[in-house]
Amino acid sequence: MIESWRWYGEFDSITLGEVAQTGARDIVTALHDIPYGEVWPRDAIAARKEQIQNAGFEWNVVESLPVHEQIKRGEGNLEQLFANYRQSMANLAAEGIKTICYNFMPLLDWTRTDLAAPVANGATCLRFDAVKMAAFEIHMLGRRAAEDDYPEDVRQRAAAWFQQATETERDTLLTAIMAGLPGAFERYDVAGLRSVLGRYAGMDRAALRANYSRFLQEVVPTAEELGMRLCVHQDDPPRDILGLPRIVSNADDLDWVLKAYDSLANGVTLCAGSLGANPANDVPAIAANIADRIHFVHLRNVRKDPNGSFEEAAHLDGDTDMVALVRVILQEEARRRETGRCDHDIPFRPDHGHHMLSDLTRDLIPGYPLIGRLRGLSELRGVIRALSD
Template sequence: MIETWRWYGEFDPITLAEVAQTGASGIVTALHAIPYGEIWSSEAVAARKSAVEAAGFVWSVVESLPVHERIKTGDGDLSGLFANYRQSMANLAAQGIRTICYNFMPLLDWTRTDLAAPVAGGATCLRFEATHMAAFEIHMLGRQAAEDDYSDEVRVRAAAWFQQATETERDKLLSSIMAGMPGAFDRYDIPGLRKALAGYDGIDRDALRANYARFLSEVVPAAEDLGIRLCVHPDDPPRDILGLPRIVSTGADLDWILTAQDSPANGVTLCSGSLGAHPGNDVPAIAAQVAGRIHFAHLRNVRKEPDGSFEEAAHLEGDTDMVALLRVLLGEEARRRAAGRADDAIPFRPDHGHHMLSDHDRDFVPGYPLIGRLRGLAELRGVIRGIGHV
């Protein structure tokens, strides 16, 4: 497997010189300053690649080439947006960059309610707290029908939290939910979020699937021609939130996606954390199910709670059997080698880490500290080496 490290370019306080000390050989990055829907120019792609290679790395994976919100809603004439996406892919392929991670999450990217939840020993982690999300949806956002999405127990706790929460605590909750990805994307206040959600009125799971199928039909053939492997990232969390459908959350969802365009160019980013937050998902089993179309892997772990809450666990802890998952991925690599596939090695990165030790003295992109991810990479590296010697 190819060890990679996510780097946010000009938005990342971690330097490539520091990343070099982790032992990773590949960089996972994107042109975060370019607004969604605009073309990634040849010059901008070449400049980022040059910076990565000058530091001694390979630009292994693009994460992410964003899908514009109008494509997700199917709003208006989309020909220009599809053309721009294809041109960005062509400009990446011209530089030899051929693995592109993306997601199809409506409106918001990954969503958490707490960016610094305490864990044992003084570290902190990302957390999704069902009570706080319910308080946000029901009492702060005032979304109709939100009460139907939560149990009686969660609704009671949510009302109590909202009643005692200070304005500062409510603002912090909104900020956490909006944290998502750095770069050129929208962060909303409450009125802005209500307006943005209105753009999804009438779009249910079937409608969103139809819009996704259209996107795939527009870009996968071009990816085939360019030798590009697209790999969709699962929903995070893998559940409907804010009344918006999530359609990349389960093994059945992935089966539908891979069948919609049955091509090696249409693949999966196997994110063990996102899939692992769904109570019905067996992550190693899902990995085995889609193994031949895994083009990239995010390895992290979560610990789930009965009410739908979850938090980031250490990479070898939590609810997913990481050793079993790595056996699946390494077995797939062996099958690819035996078949003579050129893409036998799967790039992976240690996803999300605990904020720990001297990381507390620096600001980082939420979920992406230096030492916490280095710990995860070291643990994963050890398991991979160990499996290889069994």
């Protein structure tokens, strides 16, 4: 397994010099300053690659080459957007970067209600609180249909939270939810979010699947020609949210994705945390079922509450059997070597992590601390070493 580290380039206060001290070999990154839908110029890709290599790393995985919201909505003439996506793929391949992580989540890349929920010994973590989310959807956003998405006890507690919450607490909740918007370009107040959600009015699972299928038909043949691997990230959290459908949340969804364009170029970023937030998902079993199409792995863990809430756990704690999951990935690597596949070593990264120690006083991207991820990488490295002996 190839040890990787997600780095946000000029938006990241963690330096490549600091990352080098973790022992990771590869940097996972993107051109985060380019607006969605525009072509990634080859010279910009080459400059970022040179920066990474000069720091002693390789750049083999892009996370992510974003899918424009118009494509997800199936809105208007999309030919130019698809052409731009294909050209960006070609420019990446020309620089030797051939694995692309992406997602097909409408509007939000991820959703949390707390960016600094307390955990043991003074550290903090990302948390999704079902009560706060219900309060936001029903009482702040005014999405009355959301009442059907939450059980009665959660709705009652949400109403109580909203009634006693201060304006600062409500603003903090909005900020946490807006943190999941992709890129660095748009953040909304409640009225703005309500307006942009209106663009998805009437969108259901079938419609979103149709738009996703078209995306795959448009870009996977190019990936095949370029020798690239596209790998979809699972929904985070793996459930419908804000009235938006989610279609990459469980084993059945992944089976549909892989059959929608049956090609090795159409694969999966296996995210243990995203899948693990759904109590019905057996993450090691899902990984074993689709192992030959896993091109990239996010290893993190979550601890779930009965009401649908969850929070980031330490990498070897939480509800997912991380040892069993790593064993599946190592077994798949061995199988690939035996069959002569050139992509037998699978890149992974320690995903998220607790903010702890000096990270608590740094201006860091939520969920992406230095020390918390280093702890996770160290623990995972030990598991990999033990299973490999």
